Each structure stands twice: as C-alpha cells, then as structure tokens.
Amino acid sequence: MENSTSVSTYRSSFAAYTRSLEPSLLATLRIDESIVLVTETLVSICKALTDASDSRPWQERIEDCFANLDNERLEGILTAFAEEFQGDRPKYWAEKFKNENYKTFVERLLGAAEYRLLVNAVKEDAAVVALAIRRGVRALMPFAVAWSDALGLMSKDQLKAANRTNVLAINAIQMVISLDDFLGDKLLSSLPMEVTDATHSDLAVWAPDGPDDLVTQFRTLVTEASARRVERANSPLVRKIRGARDALMHSEDGISQAANSLIELLDRIMREAFPPKDVLLWVDANLPEESGLTYINDGQRKPTKRAEALCFVYGGDPIVSREATQYDNEDGPSFLHDVVALVLVSARSKLQKLKHADNGTPEERQQLMSVLSALEGALMLGLTIGGISAEPTRELPAA
Known part of the structure; x- marks a missing residue:
C-alpha cells in the first residue's frame, strides 16, 4: 500500500496500523486503500471537531484537515468515499467485522498479538467517532426543543391540513434523548474513551430523572x-x-x-x-x-x-x-x-x-x-x- 501522509495532524490508529503491513497481507485481508482513506478522513475530522485545545470555529478545524493535500490527493479521498458509501458497501463492512469466521481468519493470519493491535486500533478510532457523534446528537437538542415548542402552537386542524401528522407527531426531544441513551449504552460503554478528549459530562447519562x-x-x-x-x-x-x-x-x-x-x-x-x-x-x-x-x-x-x-x-x-x-x-x-x-x-x-x-x-x-x-x-x-x-x-x- 502507498505510504501516504495522513489527512492532517490528527492520526487514525487504524490507518497507521494498516500502513505498517505488507501490501500482500492487506490484499489477503481485503483491506484496500479506499477503506483506509475513508477511515483516516472520518477520524481526522472527528478528532478536529472534538479537540478541546482548539477554540476555532468548526469550519476552520475541518479546513485544516485538508490544508496540506494537493488536488490529486483530494480527488483520491472523494473517490474513496464514493466507492465505500455506494450500494451495500457499508452494510458489507459492518457484517464482515461482526462475522466470527472473518475474525478467526484475520487472527490466524496476523497472529494473536498483531490481531489485538488491529482490534485496539479499530476501537480507538471508533471511540473518536462515537464521541463526535454523541456531541453532535447533543448539539441537536436546542433545535429539538425549538421544534417541539414551535409545533406546540399548532392546532390539530393545522396539523391535519398539513397532511404530515405522521412526521409532526414525532417527539423530537424524546428521539434525541433515546439516540443519546443508545450511544451511551451500546457504544461509549464498550470503547476506550480514555484515548479521546471526552469529558465527564460527555460520558454521563443525560436525563436520568426524565427529560x-x-x-x-x-x-x-x-x-x-x-x-x-x-x-x-x-x-x-x-x-x-x-x-x-x-x-x-x-x-x-x-x-x-x-x-x-x-x-x-x-x-x-x-x-x-x-x-x-x-x-x-x-x-x-x-x-x-x-x-x-x-x-x-x-x-x-x-x-x-x-x-x-x-x-x-x-x-x-x-x-x-x-x-x-x-x-x-x-x-x-x-x-x-x-x-x-x-x-x-x-x-x-x-x-x-x-x-x-x-x-x-x-x-x-x-x-x-x-x-x-x-x-x-x-x-x-x-x-x-x-x-x-x-x-x-x-x-x-x-x-
């Protein structure tokens, strides 16, 4: 695999690990450059957005992730995203990483020690992305409250006239809280959040006593x-x-x-x-x-x-x-x-x-x-x- 530079100063553990392996080994694992580029880009952006030491607007942080890349490299990243997010590719990778046969195959191929390094790298990147998603979900709450308060002014007749009662009846506040609870219970609790900039409030349950x-x-x-x-x-x-x-x-x-x-x-x-x-x-x-x-x-x-x-x-x-x-x-x-x-x-x-x-x-x-x-x-x-x-x-x- 091409030993290319990272998207920015924020590094992906998975990308760094896979780029240390032989191209033939990566080919056997069916890990190609496009999946590495996608992971590297997502993790870099999520690290930039959750960096507690950077007080700049989020737009500037993201721009910095790509500041040192030439047009050819940027086109490569866009192509990688197009390849990995088309059709059933996301579902394919999700199922593959859950597949016990694939895990056993990778462990035998790499050896137990190297396999643990790969798993840890994936978990570290997942922790960074999970933190960014949780903060993003929580950032939606003011809009959910604003939306709910705004809809509270509409009568049933107005809702029916809009012919969209199935959407307008959705409790946006409860939806955000439920998604936040899911992230905490299913993701953050199983990932090494200590490698991220997560604070105590990031990891705490949001509404233990109700909304x-x-x-x-x-x-x-x-x-x-x-x-x-x-x-x-x-x-x-x-x-x-x-x-x-x-x-x-x-x-x-x-x-x-x-x-x-x-x-x-x-x-x-x-x-x-x-x-x-x-x-x-x-x-x-x-x-x-x-x-x-x-x-x-x-x-x-x-x-x-x-x-x-x-x-x-x-x-x-x-x-x-x-x-x-x-x-x-x-x-x-x-x-x-x-x-x-x-x-x-x-x-x-x-x-x-x-x-x-x-x-x-x-x-x-x-x-x-x-x-x-x-x-x-x-x-x-x-x-x-x-x-x-x-x-x-x-x-x-x-x-």
Whole structure:
C-alpha cells in the first residue's frame, strides 16, 4: 500500500496500523486503500471537531484537515468515499467485522498479538467517532426543543391540513434523548474513551430523572440563541423579546404589552428583511401557483402573512427544484420551511387575540409564555435555515 501522509495532524490508529503491513497481507485481508482513506478522513475530522485545545470555529478545524493535500490527493479521498458509501458497501463492512469466521481468519493470519493491535486500533478510532457523534446528537437538542415548542402552537386542524401528522407527531426531544441513551449504552460503554478528549459530562447519562429538567435548561438556551439571531438580523428588535419578558414579570398590564411587543417584533423583522414589494417578486418567481400568498386591497396586490413568513424563512433565496417526497410536493415550499412559516403566522394570530387580554389571569399569562416559547423556537429555526443576517437585503428576481 502507498505510504501516504495522513489527512492532517490528527492520526487514525487504524490507518497507521494498516500502513505498517505488507501490501500482500492487506490484499489477503481485503483491506484496500479506499477503506483506509475513508477511515483516516472520518477520524481526522472527528478528532478536529472534538479537540478541546482548539477554540476555532468548526469550519476552520475541518479546513485544516485538508490544508496540506494537493488536488490529486483530494480527488483520491472523494473517490474513496464514493466507492465505500455506494450500494451495500457499508452494510458489507459492518457484517464482515461482526462475522466470527472473518475474525478467526484475520487472527490466524496476523497472529494473536498483531490481531489485538488491529482490534485496539479499530476501537480507538471508533471511540473518536462515537464521541463526535454523541456531541453532535447533543448539539441537536436546542433545535429539538425549538421544534417541539414551535409545533406546540399548532392546532390539530393545522396539523391535519398539513397532511404530515405522521412526521409532526414525532417527539423530537424524546428521539434525541433515546439516540443519546443508545450511544451511551451500546457504544461509549464498550470503547476506550480514555484515548479521546471526552469529558465527564460527555460520558454521563443525560436525563436520568426524565427529560423535564433537561428541556427547561435547553429552553433557556433556545431563548438565548433566538435573541442572538434576532440581534444579528436586526439588533434594535432584540429589545422587543426582552421587553416582552420584562412586561410579563413586572407589569400588571404585562400580557397586552408583551403581545404588542412581539407582534411588532414579528412584523418588523420580516418586513425590514424583505419589504412587501420584494416578497411579491419572490412569490411570483418561486410559488406562482401557490394559493393564499397574495390578496387585493384597495386595488393593490399585497402579500399575505404566510407569504412574508415563507420569504423570510427562505432568506429570500429561490426554492430549489427537488423531487417530490411523501412530505413535500415538487412545486411547493419544503416541509420544514412550510411548518416554520406556519408557526410564525399562527404565533402572530394568537398574539393578536392576547393583545386584548385584560384579565391578567394565570391562564392568559401561561398562554402568552407558550406563544413566546414557540415564537422563539420558530425564529431560531427560521433565522438559521434562512441564513438572514444584518447584511443588506439580498437581490431578488426582477418582475
């Protein structure tokens, strides 16, 4: 086998071990260069992402993994990934490593001592990848909480109208927790995590007493993340969210004040990012056959709130043509964009009703807190997938 350099300074134990063997021996083991390259690349990226001593953004860490490779080497890596992830190849390797006959064959061929070195190398690499996956899964929790809070605002009729109840009924929070538990029970517990940068919190069970406390913690993170994204998109408007919370806590007329602040927040953040004339251009260019996106008022054609919300969550970008799925239709907005836009519109409608709440009852206050959590979740998701920042409005297609 070619004695090539590693993808980066982060080394794969499996790649280092296999490259110490004779090419003829590797051929007998049916371990070719492509599987070594794939393993080396994945482990290098996972080590870069979990390196506790590196505080740079994740994009820069990954770029460094390939910084010293020429075009020929990069093409080789891409080809290796194409070969190893096509068809049944992943299933083939998974079954082979589980096959007792193959294990016995490899041990006889290498000898007991060398076989242990190979097994240890595979486990060390698996530990690095498992840590990266666990951290990745846990990084999804704020989005799962935001998604669940956002969907909590939708009525059963709205869910049925979307005709996607089988997906919308999924408990995203429980799904993330279950996946995290599986990783801990089935993977991390059986791997040498001491060779990684795993911390005590990485290895600890996440929700031993149930998800409630965990969700409360992450709902605070969603609030903070939503405020940061609103601030990047339109810094003066972040005061509207904080003002709404302050009004609920300190003012006797807090419900009405908070509702007014949040309505103004929604209207301004969407319209200042994409004025009505730009929304109409976006609708005509992307969803000309979609109903309920425009209306006529005083002889003038105007966008509906749903149109404004869709343009907002798409960030003014064109809707890319795609194949229809069981959740999407080929010509309409995507499932994720459509639901987030629907939540934003629903939040505004509920806020309009709460704006006139004058009893100040605990029930009304709880309703507004639920709308606020849903709105923060929807804004976090919408501003993330729309990629909206404080930059000038991007150019839209001409009429």
